Amino acid sequence: MEVKRLTLFAGHYGSGKTNIAINYAVWLKSQGLPVTIADLDIVNPYFRVQDSEKLLRETGIPLIVSEYAGTNLDAPAMPKEAYGLVTDPEMYGVIDVGGDDRGALALGRYVPDILEENDYEMLLVANKARPLTRTVADTIQVMREIEEACGLPFTGLINNSNLGPDTTVQDVLDSVQYIEDLSRATGLPVKMTCVRKDLAPQLAEQIDAVFPIDLQKLYYMMEE
């Protein structure tokens, strides 16, 4: 997909925004672009971009995160460097917006600058396997709530329908109808379909714009 200076990932919480943001930042970097990732999720103090700090450090991607992330302080504080990223024309920015309307509220502070520059993609990350976004109607409701909370309209969709480690090729194929219906209903283009790296070769033959991702969060599987 065409790369804009700022790429924002928003959507229902637990849809995979953080995972995709990290993978996308790593991909931008691999294209030789200067990139910084910002974690604006100030609602959920568990499992954030910071958990992938090592990968980001090794890849040379600066991370902007609330100084309280990963600590015991449940304080919704915005990282002060985020404004710098939004207004720096030389830097490509990947922004992980917090989940749902509550998580997206904090983004509103940067929206006037983002709209003025107008070099951004605001992408809705959608996972059909999430119980509160199983239908197009439910997903649109979440989408409108987010837009209302932050004031930034979406410009595209990302199909991230998955069941984590259990995802099969068929699961992804079964979600194509859902994302196409969502695209028709909203008038927004499907920018990419994210799939676990091992499934990518098979799916790339059948779906446009497959984006392979490495899962960032593992919780010590029960089954070997």
Added chain:
Amino acid sequence: MSEKVLMKGNEAIAEAAILAGCRHYFGYPITPQTEVAAYMSKKMPKIGGTFLQAESEIAAINMVYGVASTGKRAMTSSSSPGISLKTEGISYLAGADLPALIVNVQRGGPGLGGIQPSQSDYFLATRGPGHGDFHVLVFAPSSVQEMADLTSKAFELAEKYRMPAMLLADGTMGQMMEPVVLPEPVETVAEKPWAVTGTKGEREHNIINSLYLKPAELEQTNLDRFARYKLIEENEPMWEEFMMEDAEVCVVSTGITARVSRNAIVEARKQGIKVGMIRPITLWPFPKKPLVEAADKVKSFIAVELNMGQMKEDIELAIRCKKDVALCSRVGGMIPSPDEVLEAIKTTAGKEA
């Protein structure tokens, strides 16, 4: 219905409760269980249920008492400091023999502690959370699937034995995401002849109460309750065994640490160490039977937990200190790595060699 969805542990609890017929949720936000309330707030209004954010944890548990008195399935959820506040209400529920579900997604303590995962409310849950002589059923899930399944089970057994049940999860269980097959919806909940539902002038009125003016009467309610507890200890313990057939070292662990331990055990087996695991699923009743049997076979035990050795005491009690029980633990929101557990296994196995 039996289609897989991707859920957070906290959401799985909420959805499973709804499927179990619970239409009354009362809560107060606290990390790391807030998604239970968030999910209920979105879903309950759509299905004609009640979601109520109470003014405090104490108010919420007493609302649960009210609904439970009518025989309806009710629940509340919180995290450690909030559960401390609820203990008075839980004692009243136990004293009035009322079924209800209390979810505790534990964080580090004591005091305000932290928001990262812990298992340090083990004593609080298993010794009877509140004043007086009583127990609650305690379930310790180790996957998002179990968060759902044990929520159903907790409602079912709470009603069967007329007592509160607690789902005791660590913060990681609440926050992690996994595919889950949700339980079938419960169509009808059993009749409750004791419930306060209006006599319609057709029967004597029922009384829900925990105050007894005559000591002998109060004594009898305690004796009756403990006769029921005895049945529960005989019939309801749940546990899972992993690679125990030829094990010489037995790891005992629940929740996230059972998952970490499982990885460590697989690695230890590759290195030729005969180690297995007993994973208690109910913490009260504590699965004594498999531990007693293991005590005759293994050389030693290791408790792997996110506290300073609370479950370790139950293991020692169960096996009557027949074998050593070592402790491998992290606290304050820290989680041991598989390597740390592997080291503990090696140290314990080495001592016996």
